[in-house]
Amino acid sequence: MGETPFSLTYGTEAMIPAEIGAPTRRTLQGERGDEEDLRLNLNLEKERMEEAARREVEYKKKFERYYNARVREVKFKKRNLVLRENEASRKEDHGKLGPKWEGPYQVIWAGEKGAYRLADLAGKEIPRTWNSMQLRKNYA
Structure with a gap:
């Protein structure tokens, strides 16, 4: 669905160990920046869920077209x-x-x-x- 399992569970992206030691925007902001990021992610959560649902419907339609193009319908009549x-x-x-x-x-x-x-x-x-x-x- 385009999202990592960690982001779906916790609402934010995971930090890898190499990122923790390096000076990046996320590590320099500290706890204050983390709370702002969490609030922003909570606000965007509904949009992310709607986008994931839209992608799921699109995938199911694509799979249905694929299946229906290859299925061979057989019809039998009475007394066959x-x-x-x-x-x-x-x-x-x-x-x-x-x-x-x-x-x-x-x-x-x-x-x-x-x-x-x-x-x-x-x-x-x-x-x-x-x-x-x-x-x-x-x-x-």
């Missing part, structure tokens, strides 16, 4: 046959050499934004909804 990701269902753990996909299942309901209800081939409904990221079209 799909495979379900084994890791998502946590039905059985076959280890790393086990099957990655299980099924086929039939789509019985297609909701908005990639939510689907599934049923096995016998018609028994599978509990909960499934996201399109956890499903793959079955071509068999």
Whole structure:
């Protein structure tokens, strides 16, 4: 966010040991200057927080654009046959050499934004909804 952890915690910048021994503006002012600096930093704290919040929103928008440009939306229709990701269902753990996909299942309901209800081939409904990221079209 452009601020050091020390300045966010204490409201002022840290002094390094080399700066303490050298005659600088901060060391020459002494305690009186420190209190003035702290008052000034307290006055500027709200502005710094607003600037950090603005940068955070900007970063999130940039990340959202990056993600949305690369995500591939998959849409299934009712009665499509799909495979379900084994890791998502946590039905059985076959280890790393086990099957990655299980099924086929039939789509019985297609909701908005990639939510689907599934049923096995016998018609028994599978509990909960499934996201399109956890499903793959079955071509068999």
